[in-house]
Amino acid sequence: MTDQYKISLAAGDTSFPCEEGDTLLRASLRQGLGLAYECNVGACGSCKFDLLEGEVADLFPEAPGLRPKEREKGKRLACQCVPLSNCTIKIRSGPEYVSTIRPARINARCSSRLAVTPDMAIFSFATDLPTEFLAGQYAMLSIPGVGQTRAYSMSNLPNQDGNWEFIIRRVPEGKVSSFLFDTLEVGDEISIDGPYGIAYLRQDAPRRIVGIAGGSGLAPVLSIMRASAGLPNTHGMPVMLFGGRTPRDIPDVAKLMEGSGAGIVFNPIISAPDADAATAWTGDTGFVHEFIESRLAGPLADNEYYLAGPPPMIESVVRLLVSDHKVPANQIHFDRFF
Ligand SMILES: Cc1cc2nc3c(=O)[nH]c(=O)nc-3n(C[C@H](O)[C@H](O)[C@H](O)COP(=O)(O)OP(=O)(O)OC[C@H]3O[C@@H](n4cnc5c(N)ncnc54)[C@H](O)[C@@H]3O)c2cc1C
Numbered sequence: 263m264t265d266q267y268k269i270s271l272a273a274g275d276t277s278f279p280c281e282e283g284d285t286l287l288r289a290s291l292r293q294g295l296g297l298a299y300e301c302n303v304g305a306c307g308s309c310k311f312d313l314l315e316g317e318v319a320d321l322f323p324e325a326p327g328l329r330p331k332e333r334e335k336g337k338r339l340a341c342q343c344v345p346l347s348n349c350t351i352k353i354r355s356g357p358e359y360v361s362t363i364r365p366a367r368i369n370a371r372c373s374s375r376l377a378v379t380p381d382m383a384i385f386s387f388a389t390d391l392p393t394e395f396l397a398g399q400y401a402m403l404s405i406p407g408v409g410q411t412r413a414y415s416m417s418n419l420p421n422q423d424g425n426w427e428f429i430i431r432r433v434p435e436g437k438v439s440s441f442l443f444d445t446l447e448v449g450d451e452i453s454i455d456g457p458y459g460i461a462y463l464r465q466d467a468p469r470r471i472v473g474i475a476g477g478s479g480l481a482p483v484l485s486i487m488r489a490s491a492g493l494p495n496t497h498g499m500p501v502m503l504f505g506g507r508t509p510r511d512i513p514d515v516a517k518l519m520e521g522s523g524a525g526i527v528f529n530p531i532i533s534a535p536d537a538d539a540a541t542a543w544t545g546d547t548g549f550v551h552e553f554i555e556s557r558l559a560g561p562l563a564d565n566e567y568y569l570a571g572p573p574p575m576i577e578s579v580v581r582l583l584v585s586d587h588k589v590p591a592n593q594i595h596f597d598r599f600f
Contacts, residue, residue: 265282266280266281267316267346268305268599269286269349269350270348270351271295271351271353271355272312272351272572278290278295279293280344283344285340285341285343285344286311286341286345286349287309287339288302288341288348289301290340291359291361291365294361295365296359296360297309297353298355298356298359299340299458300329301327301398301460301600302341302402302459303411303600304322304327304339305326306598306600307339308354309341310332310337311337311338311343311352313336313351313413314349314352315350316348317345317346318345318349319344319346320342320343321342321344324560325339326600327339327341330555330562330592335344340353341410346532357531358460361457363395363396365458367454367455368390368453368455369389369453369454370387370452370453371388371389371419371449371451371589372447373387374386374448378514379510379513380511380515381511382429382430382432382477382480384417385427385442386426387425387428388424388425389425390424391424392421392422392423393420393422393425393426395420395456396420396460396463397420397463397485397489398415398458398482398483398486399458400413400415400458400459400482400597401416401426401428401455401457402454402458403428403438403453403454404455405438405441406453406465407546408437408441410437410438411438411455413507413509413599414428414516415428415429415459415478415481415482415485416485417482417484418485419522426454427479428481429480429481430443430481431478449559459571459596461595461597463568464566465489469497469565469593470500470501470566471497472485472500472501472503472567473501473564473567473569474569474570474575474579475502475503475569475570476504476505476506476570476571477506479570479572479599480513480570481532482597483504483570484519486500486573487502487526487552488522489524491522491524499525499526500525501526501557502515502526502529503554503557504528504531504550505549505550505575506530506531506532507533508532508534508537508538508541509532509535512530512592515528515530516528529546530545530546531546531548531549532546533549545575550578551575551578552580554579554582555587561587562583562587563589563593566593567583569594569596569597576596580596
């Protein structure tokens, strides 16, 4: 049996149990608390905290989410710390971080793999329980033998069949993505821990849905586009702007949307047409944020935005929307893919 530690929050009289080996962040979310976070992989810094009492082990001491000065002051990341005793911590929290569906760990078997582009594939996993998440969320995948955990967004929809789908991009030399592409076979077991993430579809937002994705950011935005099928389409057809480097990076989104019942406008954009001169391209060329104004009719503040992809893409889009077009920040939802 694993030990359980009591983690107390400095503010108020709240505490939560944390099993040995679980991170402070994930244990708190499992208990329905709302500790601040975004990426869950040590990169964004949203879950930094002060350890007031007790002892923790840091799983990723060189995590980029903390500046050296912050480390010197004793700051730590709740997504990378596991307790070694009862602890008291001081950390930011808020109702927006509370999980509607509490994250849980389940075993899953790889059931299929299907290429989407030369370096992206849909990996499907079967589990014995219904698959519960909100469109746009992600899960933490751990593969026995690799010893590392990574975040991947679900590209399908919640379902009773226990089916989880992820669109994963092969990262050159990447530990986990290389293992998934080169070694994982159909029938192999992994562990899925989720759902996590706050960039999920706001079903009651009275605005047109706009998804903006780059690279493997396709997965959560595709899930959101699929989920739009069940919503009243009174604010205009959902729009998806997708950025890749070359024509080969553009997925067949019409095919991926088949059977979802959702109609969307898909606008691909490539940034390096010369890198693949062999494939003809007559579409938009440039960076995704450069096409937002021209491709979306009407005031930009009239839309609800869901962004997923590399941090520089997200930063350019958020700057354009918030600074130049005064789109309220609470209409923009994103997970940066570190
Ligand atoms: C919220 C979120 C959603 C994502 N969704 C997707 C998706 O849908 N599809 C997709 O293809 N990719 C997605 N990613 C990126 C994905 O999680 C991986 O970063 C990517 O696959 C590269 O992993 P790798 O192991 O192959 O590469 P590596 O270069 O081996 O690892 C890079 C990642 O691992 C972290 N890392 C490195 N060392 C450690 C360590 N010691 N302990 C803990 N973490 C460490 C880094 O901070 C970085 O995030 C997402 C990322 C985030 C944050």
